[in-house]
Amino acid sequence: MNVFKLFKERVRALLDQAAAAGRLPAGLDHGRVEVEPPRDPTHGDLACNAAMVLAKAAGQAPRALAQLLIEGLALDPAVESAAIAGPGFVNLRLKDEFWRQRLVDILAAGIAYGDSDIGAGQRVNVEYVSANPTGPMHVGHARGAVVGDVLAAVMEKAGFAVAREFYINDAGAQVDTLAESAYLRYLEARGETIPASAFEGLYPGDYLKPVGAELAKIYGDEWRGSGRETRLGPMREHAVRAMMGLIKADLERLGVRHAVFASERALHQAGRVEAVVKRLADQDLVYTGVLDPPKGKPPEDWEPRPQLLFRASKFGDDIDRPLKKSDGAWTYFAADMAYHLDKLERGFERMVDIWGADHAGYVKRMKAAVAALSGGRAALEIRLCQMVNLFDRGQPVKMSKRSGSFVTLADLIEEVGRDVVRFIMLTRKSDAQLDFDFAKAVEQSKDNPVFYVQYAHARGRSVLRQTGFDRERLLRAPLGRLTSAEEMALIRLLAGWPRLVEGAALAQEPHRVAFYLHDVAGQFHGLWNRGNDDPAQRFIVAGDDELTLARGALVQAMVDVVASGLAVMGVTPVEELR
């Protein structure tokens, strides 16, 4: 149960009653009415802005309207007190008993606590990772993978029907370069000596050596001395399949699973790119024209050239965008339009793409394309992930793609573990740069958020193991024994989990889950520390089984909420710390 939503409904019901009784004009728009936790907890548990938002339309002073509301709210059995404050806030304090009952909700639901139906089963397509199949995944890919995966999970928890997709960029010049690189490794496997200089402009990484060996095993000398055009197809096919194998293994290591892997090449082969361009042409959204040169940049090799363009500027983009390259091949953009049309045709009217920040320049044109292709019905959201900067004990880790010395995702997971990688990737909002320090990420200290949250879970589990309470018994705990301000604060925080899930899903901000769990852990550790000073405040109180049982219920609820949040993040909750 989302407590805040519950009271928003109650406020709306009161407004409707008042309207029916003639005390308010009929048909007031309740759209901006909100019930939120007040920033300052001394103001109460809930704050409602209805009186201020509706004052003008209702033709009444905010405080008069607020008075009307608190008269009704005061009759609510869950309400301890209702008061007008400031410019017309309605502040509610709920009875402790009401809050304690939320522990029963949590214990009954367990890890499913926080599940919501706010998504109403709406189908959402989340496309993420979508790395070029030219090598193993590196650290930069990991952030998009985790952000996409956890966004998908939190939206599922909020009641959306989520499809997780990976778009394979297996067409274009880069996979041709891959094919030629694999060919050299093939020659090498047949005994030829290939100088390092031969890899100029190609992919020099060792990871293609097994592909060369495999090709040699299958084909023997068949392709030696062949022309580029004849060998390109088979080389490419093998190399791409092998690279997708590497990428899928990396995703598996990271615990990321996509339901659909969509191939760009398959779209080309099925004529889907021509089809999408024709569809736009039929709407008079395609023409042949000449773009202005980019301003401010010395246009050395720039020459005016007529090309096939999409009228992106009609849909909010700055300029129209090319669909064909000078060699007559379709641009990446044209194929990506075909892909997004494919998603639309599969019934997705809500789509999210997770991209690296270096693709920011493509956001407007892709949104323009979706607007054009869907007639404005479908929504495409694009979340950009900023760079990850690697550090080791505060020193930057140098990465160079050219020398092949970049840190792979597999290396990173080997070093710190999957759970740490996933958690740390969510310790910043995705559009801010993230510093990832190897050493700090595995440190057992308060400064390490992964440890801090896991430690709260482990401490909670330790208490529960010692007491041996099972869930049935905890559900019948005498919760009235929970009375301290700190215990009540933890309960309120835990009861905020459903609201957090909904907010993170709607705002598409998975990092909020990590920050929330950090707050819960902090509140719990604070409670624990009080027990260090005062044995009467420990969770296990010798000689008072009822109190121990009640506190056990609180601990179990904390454990459930943390486990629920970690499940969304794809991080394993630990029973104990080594």
Add this chain to the structure above:
RNA sequence: GCGCCCGUAGCUCAGUUGGAUAGAGCACGGACCUUCUAAGUCCGGGGUCGCAGGUUCGAAUCCUGCCGGGCGCGCCA
């Protein structure tokens, strides 16, 4: 030159889609402590939310213009 993102305490960052007196951790200053699971704990100082206008009951949040940083800018994906 244009577009996008960012600018919040000395540092690293949150800020619940516009709420009340802007928060946390680190660092700093002071006091305490030796453990039900092992990160020590508690208290304190610290701010023109880049700058200037605007919108309204109310702005860190929305709009406009500047300043500063990052990324991108036809024939890469």
